[in-house]
Amino acid sequence: MVSVKQLGILLFFLNFGFALAQNDSTTMVLDSVATQTTGDDFVKKLADLEKQRFADSIRRADLEQRINALGSSNKDRRELEAQLQQFKAKDSLLRETKKQQIASLKQTTKGYPVIGFHEDTLFLIYNRIASFSAQDRADAISQRIKKLPEALSFDTDSLKISENEATVDVIYESQTIISITDVDALWFETTQIELATTYKNIIGAEVVRYKKENSFLNLLKSFGLALVVLIIIGLIIKYVLRLFRWTALKIQRQKHKRLKAFTIKNYTLLDAERQVHVLLLLNRILKWVTVLFAIYVALPIIFGFFPQTESFATALLGYIINPIKSIFLAFWNYLPNIFAIVVIIIVFRLVLKGLHFLKVEVAEERLSFNGFYPDWANPTYQLVRVLVIAFAFVVIFPYLPGSESPVFQGISVFLGFLFTFGSAGSLSNVIAGLVLTYMRLFKIGDRVKIGDIVGDVIEKSSLVTRVRTPKNEIISIPNSTVMSSHTINYSSDAPEKGLIIHTTVTIGYDVPWKDMHQVLIDAALRTDLVLKDPQPFVLQTSLEDFYVAYQINAYVREANKQASIYSQLHQNIQDVCNENGIEILSPHYRAARDGNQTTIPSDYLPKDYEAPSFTVKSKK
Secondary structure, three states: OHHHHHHHHHHHHHHHHHHHHHOOOOOOHHHOOOEOOOOOOHHHHHHHHHHHHHHHHHHHHHHHHHHHHHHOOOHHHHHHHHHHHHHHHHHHHHHHHHHHHHHOOOOOOEEEEEEOOOEEEEEEEOOOOOOEOHHHHHHEEEEEEEEHHHHOOOOOOHHHEOOOOOEEEEEOEEEEEEEEEEHHHHOOOOOOHHHHHHHHHHHHHHHHHHHHOHHHHHHHHHHHHHHHHHHHHHHHHHHHHHHHHHOOOOOOOHHHOOOEEEEEEOOOOHHHHHHHHHHHHHHHHHHHHHHHHHHHHHHHHHHHHHHHHHHHHHHHHHHHHHHHHHHHHHHHHHHHHHHHHHHHHHHHHHHHHHHHHHHHHHOOOOEOOOOOOHHHHHHHHHHHHHHHHHHHHHHHHHHOOOOOHHHHHHHHHHHHHHHHOOHEEEEEEEHHHHHHHHHOOOOOOOOEEEOOEEEEEEEEOOOOOEEOOOOOOEEEHHHHHHHHHHEOOOOOOOOOEEEEEEEEEEEEEEEEEHHHHHHHHHHHHHHOOEEEOOEEEEEEEEEEEOOEEEEEEEEEOOOHHHHHHHHHHHHHHHHHHHHHOOOOOOOOOOOOOOOOOOOOOOHHOOOOOOOOOOEEEEOO
């Protein structure tokens, strides 16, 4: 009688020899349950269960051998049969436990495909055997299947199923194609024999199909079909080229007939000659796109006739179909977002229209608010409009395609960085422009002096203020410069309170100051646009060594006409002084006159006027 120890040693060496004879043998059954989810508790549990089952199988074999050696009425036989039943029950329990563990593994374990001749999946391998991972097993089985057609006498009946101690093998002649363990069968909730039979049928059908497709008759048929397709594509290309040549001639004949100059207002965007060139270019592009498309469609059809190139046909068709399918699916899935964006845009457009209506009403003074001036309406609307658009973009942003992508977000941050630091000067001008608007320093048409620049304001934008000088020069001043400079507004109070213009005349002490006051007032009243009420007045601003400084002040309302008013005032001062016999002499003026000729123009002197001579007196 063979002992348990001897039986265990025998089984060990049998399995060890079997492992040396085939690549994916099941000798090391103790490790046969380890799957690709390394480190999983389920893997360890399955390995422990398989070890226990293997140990129990050795003891069962020993018990069966001892029972067969004993008589039917032997008391020891009944005890051994009871022990054997216990092992069978334990084996059934272990098997059920393994099923539960495998059911848990199915949720996370990845299966590796066994690839056929057409790069399609025949079946999946989930667990490893000894040092062979599931992927190694799948690759090895795929390579063995692809070598089977090399045998000219191959037949499905040549594939056999061989039962071993721990595995059931599918073999061809002396070569093992695949070994199936008890765990493999449990993955599919079947027996080893049934699973081996299924795999045998799949492998046999795949090899037979491949050999049939590569038979001489089929190859000859494929060449014939490919030749037909080439002839058809050649004819299509020939007539396509002919069609586009006819189209090109038709376009050239329409020059100056149907093709006329395309103008926008007074600008000719496209004349007839340019339109012909553009249409001929489009015709040429469309021609070659059509030809290339026809060739591209023909290639997958031709490749599809031959088993060796069938995968290329699928790949080429996928290059066209997959992008189109992806675009269509992306558009279809994005439709709800498009509807949401459209609704948001409509709502915000209505809001902006409402704000524009309020702006127009306030600007035209049909609607007023306390403390809010009409000239604030447009800049306030522009500011609120920017805020509303920015808020609308924030609301729309989550609905934009790729808004959650880190690349999209990174670009947004980068553009914001560029805008912030690249437009620092512009932002300062924009802010200064807003401050100037709400400070109401000046308005369009006001005569102002900004720094050393005097002129009329003709434009106020968000960045600059433009001024036209009295010499008709247009000067653009950045708003930040306006804010940092002192500004004089000549026009703000002129219509109501009047603007005081003033000029200074220096006269010698020999002229009575009362006479001089009256002369200057009379000269001011003679000046056009000078107001009679309030009446002009004179200020004596200084008493110098040789002269008195008289300043004439007069009220005007037209601040923009100061240059002409000053010019006429100076003319009138000269005339009135001359009429009253008052000389306007420079403090440094010296005259050595023959007969003391006066400086008054001759038009203002009597006709019988003669220059007096020097009076010389002597003491007696």
